[in-house]
Amino acid sequence: MSLELYNSLTRRQEPFQPLKPDQVSMYCCGVTVYDYCHLGHARSYIVWDTVRRYLIWLGYAVNYVQNFTDIDDKILKRAQEQQSTMQEVAERNIATYFEDMRRLNILDAVEYPRATEHIAEIQQIIGALIDSDQAYAAGGDVYYRVQRFPSYGKLSGRKLDQMQAGASGRVDPEDPTGQRKQYPFDFALWKAAKPGEPAWDSPWGAGRPGWHIECSAMIRARLGETIDIHTGGSDLVFPHHENEIAQSEAATHRPLANYWLHNGMVNVEGTKMSKSLGNFTTIRDLLDAKNAPDPMAVRLFVLQAHYRKPLDFTQESMTAAQNSWDTLKEGLLFGYRFGESLGWTDTADSSFGQADSMRIDGDSTAVDQFRDAMNDDINSPGALAVLFELAKDLRREGNIITHEHQTATDPQALRQQWQTLTVLAQVLGLEAKPEAEAELGLSDAEIAAKIAQRKAAKQAKNFAESDRIRDELKAAGVLLIDKPGGLVEWHRG
């Protein structure tokens, strides 16, 4: 089977076929930069990063574009609260976005367009929509006329006559008194500026773009009229993506995107993690906490669930993910720890261990299983099972080498296995690098002296003392292995 993806637009899993044979254009709805990112954002961007990495591994050149929404009511509000400017708030949160995402090993997008950089393109689309009577100006605002777009609702599966205005329980912030819109589900393309707000001149008066139009404009400007894949959180299906389609397709008469992919939400105790509920954990709070999980454990936590399903975040589930990562990590570090003693010839090369430079040779059922899982709508939990089987095997081999100083397994077979694991893990963005074996405080001679003291204590049956020494060494990162015949071996880590 080749790659199949679940397309929200058709509500079916479909074979993936890009417009051009070897290239994929991919647009991911980014964040509104008014605050730190939370775990929900982390999930979304980890998932799309993984899809991107997989497409690259399949041989596609992926043009991955992700926007920053840097003009918005919430950013303005934040700027007022902090007696700052919209621009400063946006810049600060864009900087922290990059810090957080890079820690999670999310690749940088090819381009990061911003709404404020595309005012001209936005105005151009709005102008065209007004010219064709698919939008209308009203009191300095411009609204999109949803009833003129026959397929409005095709993405979210809604029909205008079945929708209930205000069902979400919020007052329409765009037109609170209902005076300007001609129809309740018309949405703002352009908003008249209020005093003191940043504004751009336009044929309809000074103002700023609505939320949805920026994505339409940026996609068109950076990727073209029709793209292969458009991604985002499932909470963006309606209205955001529905409106993007309406605007873009009314203007270009071309499909905006061939594949619409949406990730499930991160839940906390069964309900969605969100800013408004206040039940969110920011990425930096999570990663900087005491006993924080490794960023790779967070990545693993996300990928252990299928991307379209809800994912419950609890302390227990994160701890389990950390323990799982520790196992996987041991497999990934195998080559660094044992490659040299196994007689691998390239362990000193600068490219050693870099998945990019490694090919997977020979037949590999592991690779086949991995590919089958990922081809099935990015079944990352299934793909991870393949990694764990490789990693657990390598971990066992490594332990045998540590304890017995040899293994019956062919070094080149181990090499092959480690290489396979490393390459496949990297496709999922999971990477472990050997930590510089920093000075652990104790020299070999000091450790030998401690072991001798412990041995003497043991011979004197002073087990309290011998255990104390063992714990002391353990705290210093030195692990003792008691062997038959009173021999004691040790290793660091």
Place this chain on the structure above:
RNA sequence: GGCGGCAUAGCCAAGUGGUAAGGCAGAGGUUUGCAAAACCUCCAUCCCCGUGUUCGAAUCACGGUGCCGCCUCCA
């Protein structure tokens, strides 16, 4: 009220017609002064409930039950 999704072991989670992957947690054994580390072994006769289709269903159909998301803040 409308639209959509989910329900598999203590927990997380694959599997969509051929007899239950993987992870976490747990148990037993070997070893040991006891441990640790390690190695070996075990851990769902069953997939929310009911009815049906079938030689065969966790997987399909119908009917329930429960939970969640969206319906102009949202990843």
